[in-house]
Amino acid sequence: MPFCSFLFLLCFPLFSFALNQEGHILQAFKRSIEDRNHVFTSWNATDPDPCSWNGVTCDDRRQVISLELISSAISSTFPLQLCKLPHLLYLSLYNNTFHSILPPAISNCSTLEFLDLGQNLLTGPIPPSIADLRNLRYLDLSGNNFSGRIPATFGRFQQLEAFSLISNLVGGTIPPFLGNITSLRMMNLSYNSFDPGRIPPELGNLVNLEVLWLTGCKLRGEIPDTFSGLKNLVLLDLSSNNLTGAFPIALTELTHVTQIELFGNSLSGALPDTFSKLQALRMFDVSMNNFSGPIPSSLFELPLESLNVFKNNFEGSLPESMAKSRSLIEMKLFANKFTGSLPADLGKYSALESLDISDNFFSGSIPEGLCQKGALTEIMVINNRFSGELPSSLGNCHSLTRIRLGNNNFTGPVPENIWGLPDVSLLELANNTFSGTISKKIGNSKMLSMILISNNNFSGTIPKEIGSLKNLVEFSADHNKFIGNIPNSIMKLDRLAKLDLQNNKLSGLLDHRLDAWRRLSELNLANNNFSGKIPPEIAFLPVLNYLDLSGNQFSGEIPHGLQNLNLNVLNLSYNHLTGILPSYFERTMYKNSFLGNPGLCKGENDACDQIHSSRSGGRGRGKEECDEEGGCVWLQRSIFVFVGVTLFVGAILFHVKYKTRSLDIKSKWTMTSFQKLSFDYDDFVGSLDEDNVIGSGGSGLVYKIVLSNGETIAVKKLWSELPDDRNSTDLENNWSEVNVFDAEIMTLGEIRHKNIVKLLCCCTNGECKLLVYEYMPNGSLGDMLHGSKRELLDWQTRYKIALDAAEGLSYLHHDCVPPIVHRDVKSNNILLDAEFGAKIADFGIAVTVDISKDKSTSVIVGSCGYIAPEYAYTLNVNEKSDIFSYGMVILELITGRRPTDLECEENNLVKWVSTNLEGEGLNHILDPKLDSSHREEMLKVLKIGLLCTDPLPINRPPMRRVVTMLLEVRMDCNSIIARRKGRMTPYDFEDSENVV
Structure with a gap:
């Protein structure tokens, strides 16, 4: 046994030294990080050959x-x-969470030819020492938080061919x-925090450049004529800037x-x-300019001239593949002021794939x-x-x-075959004079989702054939001359979200x-000749939030369930509705919802009493007649006494029964806490009564409960009465009590x-299911x-709310693993604490997704x-839908208008703001309640x-970029104010630590 032990100790160093120097370096790197995805499982220290390890390549x-x-x-x-790896040429750490600064000692990686650090969390200035990597040919720093300026040393690169700096915080x-790096073939500086400035004419010296991408770089002025020297340029993107002047002739030399x-x-x-x-031009996009x-005919005739040239050099017809390879296939000219007709x-001669010339003044056919x-x-x-x-x-x-042919002057019938095109998902013919x-x-x-x-x-x-369009989300056919009934087949469209047949x-x-209409959010049948009773089943459409049945012949009572x-x-x-108006609708917001229904009355007003009196036909006797005949007054008093006693006894029995049942329910509650609490369920379940209700939403009632210790909480009691399919396992049914409960716990609980x-x-x-939240005193x-x-929401408060909400969404999208998409961002789901701090609420339909991939859902929420x-017609879920909703909240904050404000053109707040953004129209955009002294800052946030x-x-x-832009707005405006006062003061940022 001692001899065997001696042999083991003698052999052990041989195993440990079997790993070469490079293997030891890689093992040291492995030990310095946490392997959450088990990427380094194959990095076995007992394996003497690191060339077989995951991600490692050897020569x-x-x-x-x-x-x-x-x-x-x-x-x-x-x-x-x-x-320290002596022969390392290629290093890619793309899309991880490397953080802190990039150290100047990066220059020690002297052998590198390829360095990709894109999509990480690196901060601070870009180290000038990167330029000491003499062999570097590819450098990707995109998607980080680098700040400062591009180092002047970068002009010394001799072999750099690709440089990407997309989506950072780089200034200046x-x-x-950069025009000195003549070896560059690709340069992308898009989406940074550059100061407004011109395009350096020196970039025209980059004779080898093939790709130049300068989107969102705050560029202004004209495109320099020196760009005619970019003879090898294949892709040019200068979009989303403030460039002015004419289209440069220099670009037609490329x-x-x-x-x-x-x-x-x-x-x-x-x-x-x-x-x-431009014989090679395939995509031409000059949309959203002036x-x-x-x-010009030369733009449309490019493929034709190309065909003529080839036909002069070849006998016979031109091969179709060659003709397509030299065709303009995508043309986007929308949102300009172009006139004239199309050739x-x-x-005829180009394999045109996309034509978008909307929002111009084109005419003809x-x-x-x-x-x-x-x-x-x-x-x-x-x-x-x-x-x-x-x-x-x-x-x-x-x-x-x-x-999309809407808002033109087209006439005549639509060719029959257009109605039946098999792959069309969007058919827009609105606002023309089509007939037939x-x-x-x-x-x-079968692919149609919007008509x-x-x-x-x-x-x-x-x-009735429309009922076979299983993907249909919206059918808007209002203001036409359709007759007859709504086909029963439409009632089977289970993805339908909007049906507008008014007028x-x-x-x-x-x-x-109506069981299939689980996703219908808007139903408008106004100004037709529908009759009969309003189907009570409408009240069971879980996401319906717009209902207009006005100007018809409906009769009978209002379905009581509409209150839910x-x-x-x-x-x-x-209409011809009768009966008593449900008490829930005796609110100011519904004051014009029931006009022109003389048979309707409120339960306690004089009109109701008159209606009931008129129905007796005058057969009752007056008080004087009773007194003359004797005994009538005694009879009335006896009836009142009997009714009073009956009600009193009934109330006592109900109280005893309710108290017994409450005690029984109370004993069965189970509670799961997510925070350190100073109360138990028995401190609030007995207070869930009507007097404490402060709100009602699509998923339940909300109560404000003041506990015995003085603490205030908000309790959401989820609706317990579900539709007939309450046993459905459809995870997308956002009205479902079970799903809302689980979604809130899975997100907010963690x-x-x-x-x-x-x-x-x-x-x-x-x-019954209850969700208990911190109470927000200022509501939504x-x-x-x-x-x-x-009036309490001045500009400073609104700016803070916008920033708070952006930071909350940024946390959900970028800091949660996996990311969380809220899916219902709106002003009513942003709650305000006592100091008007904003917090995002209501995660009942939130989902976790892989942001790199769209998640397809089966319901519009x-x-x-x-x-x-x-989202309305693709049903794809990603963070971009939250960003759009957040943008609507910003417009709402600054204009004071709801996104569905009827005063806005076509009910589109975005379009209304955009069209009034210049000149005197700007005064109409800003909420008159706001102080105009903050106009400059408000405009920046509006943009x-x-x-x-x-x-x-x-x-x-x-959203991470949105937070940065909002902070920059305040910083920029603060600097302007300081300069006007003749002094500079540092802006006092709030603590950037967001996580509690």
């Missing part, structure tokens, strides 16, 4: 030359020990010395360019007629050959002056997925079988943040902003006016709100 001599640890959930400071202006994106600037004038050299005049040959190559997927020409009938050839364009009927072929458009045909002259009956000539009874709906709009005016409302505990007894932002206490446009509500989700800034 032919077994030397480590590459380390790739992408998306490995690594949290650490930058691992300088990796610089874009430096001219013969290799395939993509030009200049959208979201202030460029003006006519486009030059010099595009003939261009005017007609479209008659547009689409749609070219017959627009889809001749069969590649067109999108045609968007809304808000122009097009006229005439649609070409029948569009009905053969089976590649189409989106058709909806073809029965519409049943073939928008309002304000036309369509007639006939609504075909037609429809008639008949409403079907009572969280209706933002209710209009039952001008997260801690100063801007997220605290869930103190939850209680259940098998029949929505109630405060649109109620009698609006959220609140009218706050739902992102793409952040518009960024968040961008119709393209990819353009909406992440």
Whole structure:
């Protein structure tokens, strides 16, 4: 035994030294981090060959030359020990949580040719010593929190080919010395905090540059003529800046360019007629500028000239693949001032895939050959002056997925085949003068999710074939001439969220079988000829918040269950309704909801007494007659005494029974706490009565309870009466008591943040579920902003609320693992404490998602006016939908208007703000309750709100960036004020630590 032990000790050092030097360096790195995703399981210290380890690559001599640890959930400071690897060429730590500063000693990684640190949490200035990496060819620092300026040493790079700095906090202006890095082939500086400045003309020296991306860099002035020197440029993106001047002729000299994106600037004038050299151009986007005049023929004829050149050099016809490779396939010219008509040959010689020329002044007709190559997927020409009938050839364009022709002067019937295109998801024909009927072929458009045909002259009956469109989310056919009944098949559309058929000539009874409409949020049948009773089943539509049945022939009583709906709009005016108005609707917000129904009365008003009296037909006797006949007064008194005694005895019995039942229920409660509590369930369950109700929502009643120790809490009692499918396991049913309860616990029970409302505990007894929160004395932002206490919300308070809410959402999106998407961000779900600090509440429909992937849901949830446009028809869940909703809250804060304010054009607050943003219209935007001395700051925050509500989700800034922009607004304005006073003072930021 001693001899064996001696052999073991003798052999042990051999095993330990079997690992080479590079293996020891990698093991030291492994020990310095926490391996949460088990990425380093294969990094076995007993394995003498690190070349077989995960993420490690070696050369032919077994030397480590590459380390790739992408998306490995690594949290650490930058691992300088990796610089000791003597042959390391490639290092990618992309999408982890490396934090702190990037140390100057990064220059010790002297052998590196490729360095990717994108999507981490690195802070501080960019170390100038990076430029000492003489062999570096690729540098990606995107998606961090780097600040300061781009180091001047970067002008010394000799071999750098790719430089990406997207989405950081880098300031200053874009430096001219970047033009010295002539080896650059790709440079992306988008979405930083640069100061406003011009594009350095020196960038025109980058003769090898293929990709230049400067989106959102606060650029102003003109595009320099020196760009004509970028002969190898393939992609140019200068979008979302404030560039001015005309379209530079220099750009038409870039013969290799395939993509030009200049959208979201202030460029003006006519486009030059010099595009003939851009034979490779495939995408051209100059939308959202101030261009005017007609479209130059050279732009439309690019593919045609290309065809002529090739036909001069080849016999026979041109191969289709070659023709497509040199075709302009995507053209976006929307939101300008272009005029004229489209060329008659547009689409004949190019495999055009996308045409978006909306919001201009184009006229004429749609070219017959627009889809001749069969590649067109999108045609968007809304808000122009097009006229005439649609070409029948569009009905053969089976590649189409989106058709948007609204707000023009189109006439005549829609070609029958267009109704039946198989892949179209959006069909928008609203606000034209189309006539004819909806073809029965519409049943073939199985992908349709939105049919928008309002304000036309369509007639006939609504075909039953619409009921086969299982993906239909919205059917808006109001202000037409439809007749007949609503087809019963529509009642089976289980994804339908909006049905608007107002102002037609429809008639008949409403079907009572509404079980499938679980996702319907808006129902508008106003100004038709519907009759009969209002189906009581409407009250069981869980997310309905807009109901307008006015101007019909409905009769009978108002369904009592309507009181349980969280209706933002209710209009039952001008029908033939009778009976007593439910007491819940005797509120100011419903004062105009029941006009023109003479048979309706309130329970305790004189009108009601008169109605009941008139129904007796005058057969009753007056008081004098009773007195003359004798005994009548005695009889009346006897009746009153009997009724009084009966009520008294009944009340005693009810009290005894209720007290016994309460004691029985009380003994069965189970409570789960999520915070340190000074109370138990028996301190508040007995106080859940009507006197303590302070609110009612889609998921239950909210009570304010003052405990015996003086502490105040808020208790949400979830609705216990569910629809008929209460046993459904549909996890997307946001009205379900079980799902709301579980969702709140899974989110609020595990997260801690100063801007997220605290869930103190939850209680259940098998029949009832309670959620107990910290009490917020100032209620919701929505109630405060649109109620009698609006004056309390000055600009400083509103700014703080916007910042608090942004920090709360940023925590949910960026700091929670997995990220949390709220899905119902709105002013009513932002609660205010005693100091007007804002906290996000109501997580009943929140979900956890992988932000790198969209999660498809099977139901539309959220609140009218706050739902992102793409969510309404894609049903994809990601953080971008929350960002849109947050942007609506910002607009609401600054304008004082609700997102569904009827005074706003087309009920679209975003559009209303955008169209009034300049000149005198600006005074109309800002809430008159706000002090105009803060105008500059309010405008900056308003523009952040518009960024968040961008119709393209990819353009909406992440919430972490929104927080930064809001802080910059205050910092910038504070500096301006200080300069005006002749002195500079540091801005006193609040403590940046958010986690409680």
